[in-house]
């Protein structure tokens with residue numbers, strides 16, 4: 309380990325590893341630190357991802373693809389089924405993130421980044437109003453590592469932003485609390501992801517079944533932090549008892565998904581990316597692709613700033629300008645749509661589902677679905693018109 313790097317990245321999730329790979333490819337002296345002993349483990353994710361978004365970053369490899377998905381089935385509270393199926397080969401994968409995340413970190417290392425696991429950032433080094441590196445801890449040892457630029461990729465529980473004076477606090481209504489079982493010995497359709505909506509199932513959220521092969525699936529749900537005092541695991545146990553009474557659970561995870569829009573993401577010497585910057589999609593809860601996109605942009609901007617010897621906020625704001633251009637409109641639209649859909653009751657969901665029973669969708673996305681719903685239910689979904 310050196311005393312000084314061009315860029316230090318805190319957190320080796322998809323955002324951090326893509327940032328590290330990109331920075332190293334731009335010839336920056338790059339250090340990626342990860343607090344966990346094993347990159348990618350434990351997984352806090354249902355592992356669903358769109359093929360098109362993913363292919364911008366990595367060539368698909370069956371070692372980290374658990375299922376090749378051709379469509380989705382959505383069930384309303386009263387059980388009305390909406391099926392959205394394949395129009396072409398470009399639907400989605402369910403990943404094996406334990407292998408996927410590790411592969412991304414390997415690619416960063418291969419590009420020239422140094423990687424340190426079991427190394428936790430515990431504070432930032434600040435001088436003259438600039439972030440100049442991180443204080444870190446590795447198996448009982450603590451030390452300072454200087455850097456021209458720090459990229460905070462430390463996920464939903466990010467502390468880096470707060471240490472840098474950026475307000476990343478989430479209101480209860482802007483966080484989905486989730487629980488998930490990896491279940492085995494259950495009957496699942498290995499080509500379809502399933503979603504279940506309803507206030508009895510998952511108030512202010514939804515339940516999912518994402519297949520990982522023929523007899524295995526991530527079965528989970530997220531509920532809005534502002535809706536109930538119950539823990540998501542209570543809802544999940546209820547869901548699973550009804551749906552997979554014979555299934556066996558071989559892994560349990562709990563975690564949060566920020567469902568908001570990012571606020572500030574830069575300061576002197578620092579950028580926030582991925583979940584640390586609150587870049588998950590508020591409508592779907594998906595954050596992997598946005599994490600990778602923001603990690604790549606941040607590293608490209610870091611490269612320009614380091615080479616120009618100017619890591620000031622003015623210089624790093626180029627990162628903010630670019631992510632707003634690329635993913636800002638989707639984040640905004642999804643947030644507004646989420647706010648509107650949160651107001652619907654179960655009877656209204658059933659009536660929406662009934663209105664599109666059996667139709668063919670032009671666009672196999674959450675917004676494609678909303679477009680159809682808004683067309684057929686202009687009164688109920690009046691607020692969506694301006695978004696679609």
Ligand SMILES: Cc1cc2nc3c(=O)[nH]c(=O)nc-3n(C[C@H](O)[C@H](O)[C@H](O)COP(=O)(O)OP(=O)(O)OC[C@H]3O[C@@H](n4cnc5c(N)ncnc54)[C@H](O)[C@@H]3O)c2cc1C
Pocket residue numbers: 318319320321322323324341342343344348352353354355356357427428429430461462463464466467486487488528562563564565581582583584588593594595596597599
């Ligand atoms: C239950 C659940 C289901 C989800 N399902 C999906 C889905 O199906 N599809 C999808 O696209 N998204 C999903 N998401 C969201 C997705 O998991 C995240 O958006 C994505 O992982 C964000 O990537 P990231 O790199 O920003 O953060 P993370 O993947 O969270 O990585 C952050 C890393 O930083 C490390 N770290 C934290 N603090 C420190 C520190 N102080 N020092 C060093 N390292 C640190 C962590 O250990 C971690 O490895 C889900 C989330 C949850 C909770």
